Amino acid sequence: MVKQKYSFEKVLDNIDVSEDIFQPNLTTKLSIESALEKLKDNNSILDLGCGSGIIGIAIMKTFSDIKMFCSDIQPNAIENAKNNFMKNNLSAEIRKGNLFEPWNGKKFDYIINDVSAISTSVAKISPWFGKNVPCQSGEDGTDLALSILKDSPKFLNKGGCLQIPLISLSDTNKIIDYAKNLFLKVKITQSKSWFLPKEMDKFRDSLYKLKTNNLINFEEKFAKIICNTSIATCEEPK
Amino acid sequence: MNRKELEKLIIKIINDDEVKDLKNYEWDSLAHLTILMELDKIYPDKITSIDNIAEMNTYKKLEKALISKKLLNND
Numbered sequence: 001m002v003k004q005k006y007s008f009e010k011v012l013d014n015i016d017v018s019e020d021i022f023q024p025n026l027t028t029k030l031s032i033e034s035a036l037e038k039l040k041d042n043n044s045i046l047d048l049g050c051g052s053g054i055i056g057i058a059i060m061k062t063f064s065d066i067k068m069f070c071s072d073i074q075p076n077a078i079e080n081a082k083n084n085f086m087k088n089n090l091s092a093e094i095r096k097g098n099l100f101e102p103w104n105g106k107k108f109d110y111i112i113n114d115v116s117a118i119s120t121s122v123a124k125i126s127p128w129f130g131k132n133v134p135c136q137s138g139e140d141g142t143d144l145a146l147s148i149l150k151d152s153p154k155f156l157n158k159g160g161c162l163q164i165p166l167i168s169l170s171d172t173n174k175i176i177d178y179a180k181n182l183f184l185k186v187k188i189t190q191s192k193s194w195f196l197p198k199e200m201d202k203f204r205d206s207l208y209k210l211k212t213n214n215l216i217n218f219e220e221k222f223a224k225i226i227c228n229t230s231i232a233t234c235e236e237p238k
Numbered sequence: 239m240n241r242k243e244l245e246k247l248i249i250k251i252i253n254d255d256e257v258k259d260l261k262n263y264e265w266d267s268l269a270h271l272t273i274l275m276e277l278d279k280i281y282p283d284k285i286t287s288i289d290n291i292a293e294m295n296t297y298k299k300l301e302k303a304l305i306s307k308k309l310l311n312n313d
Contacts, residue, residue, distance in 0.1 A: 026268065193275070195267050195292065222274050222285070222292040 006036055011058045015084040020132045021077045022051040027117070027165045027229050030190040032058045034163055034231040035112055037189065041065040046108040046155070048099065048148065049073075049115030053081030053092070060090045068092035071102045073134060099144070100151050107157045115144045118169040119216050125203045126169075140215040141170025146178050153182065153237035163189075166230040168217045176232065184236035196225040239280060240311040241301070247276055248297065261297050270295040281309055 008029045017023060032055055039045070042065050047056045050070035060066055070092050072078055078096045085092050095102035099115065116123060116135040123135035137144045145164060152162045164179065166172040166188075179186045196218070200207075207225065210216045218227045245260060251272045252265045265273070274292070278285045285291060288307060294300045304310035 192268065193271055195271055221278075222271075223290075224292045226271065 006032070006058060006062045008032065008058070011054060011061060014088055015052055015054055015057060016080070016087070017052040017054075018076055018080045021074060021080055022049075022116075022133050023128050024052065024054045025128050026192060026194055027167060027231075028054055028114075030192060030229055030231045031055055031112055031114060031163065031165060034189040034233065035059055035110065036062055038161060038163075038233060039063055039066070039110060043067070043109040044107075044157070045069065046071070046103065046106075046111045047114055048111060049113070050081050050094070051077050051114065053084045053094070055112055055114055056081075056092050057084060057088050057090060060092070061088065069095075069103070069106070069108065071095045071097055073098045074132070076132065099148060100155055103155060107155055107160070109157050109160050111152055111155060111160070111162045113145065113148045113162065113164040115148065117141055117145055117165045117167050117175075119210060121206065121210060122169045122216060125200055125206070127197055127199060137170065139210070140174065141167070142174050142178075145170070145175045149175070149179055149182055149234070152234070156237065160235070162234040164232050164234065166232055168228040171215055172217065172230070179232065179234050182238060183234040184238060186232055186234050188230050188232050191228065191230040193226050193228045196227055201225075239304075239309065244301065244304070244310060245297070248273055248300075251276065264296050267295070273300070277304075277309075284309060 012024060041063060044067040045059060047070045050056060050072045053070055056068045056070050060068055070081055075096060078094055081094055116137045119139055119141040120135050120137055121139060123129045129135055166175060211218060218225050252269045257263050274285055284307060288303050291303060294303055301310060
């Protein structure tokens with residue numbers, strides 16, 4: 001049963017996000033919107049790489065009877081997420097650890113991949129990653145996504161679903177191809193283009209170098225670099 | 239395209255019920271890109287050639303730019 005109408009801005013207003021953890025952005029918003037379309041009551045949900053906890057909080061504020069599990073590798077994020085769930089009178093099981101490591105032996109109906117999904121070189125010059133936010137996703141931004149895709153079938157209940165972000169500041173074709181090798185149903189549920197933040201314009205040459213090497217992708221239009229974020233759902237592991 | 243059609247296109251994209259005065263409303267960069275993409279479909283190659291079009295995220299600025307390129311009826 002849906003409790004109330006979802007508003008990203010309202011959820012954001014009701015949480016605190018420490019400066020040294022990942023800052024919620026468009027990918028966060030699209031991840032929430034995609035999950036809300038797909039989720040059902042009584043589902044158990046894992047938010048992998050939860051950061052401030054915003055995704056879990058948005059979902060729990062919208063759906064009743066959801067069991068929420070969150071994890072992050074960053075101790076500051078864990079503390080921040082716990083405080084935000086408390087602030088919103090919600091409860092979730094929150095564990096610290098790398099990717100699926102804290103959840104050995106557990107299974108979920110819905111897993112949201114919320115970990116770094118852009119090229120490490122781009123992350124370093126972006127405004128989204130604080131000083132201490134890890135981004136070990138490799139030059140093409142796919143390392144963590146591929147690892148999660150590979151391990152996820154072990155952590156999904158029958159009929160379960162893995163949701164992944166596809167950000168054009170990584171090699172999204174590689175991620176999609178890998179997903180299609182592992183899952184029978186891979187579907188894009190959300191897609192949005194966006195201007196690269198102004199403060200990154202000065203790194204244009206480096207970005208073009210990464211693009212030339214097919215490590216990331218973007219287009220240039222209206223004299224600006226335009227990127228894309230999509231969300232894909234992966235169901236029925238092969 | 240006339241002013242009414244431009245207003246309609248913008249209102250549809252910004253999708254904000256609380257906008258009372260569109261002429262003085264500054265929309266965000268996501269909405270702006272969507273507006274430009276839509277205008278680009280209507281006027282292929284013409285929108286992208288307008289200087290600083292990516293910064294014109296208010297009705298007044300956009301209206302002025304479109305009129306100067308004869309893409310908006312000045313009526």
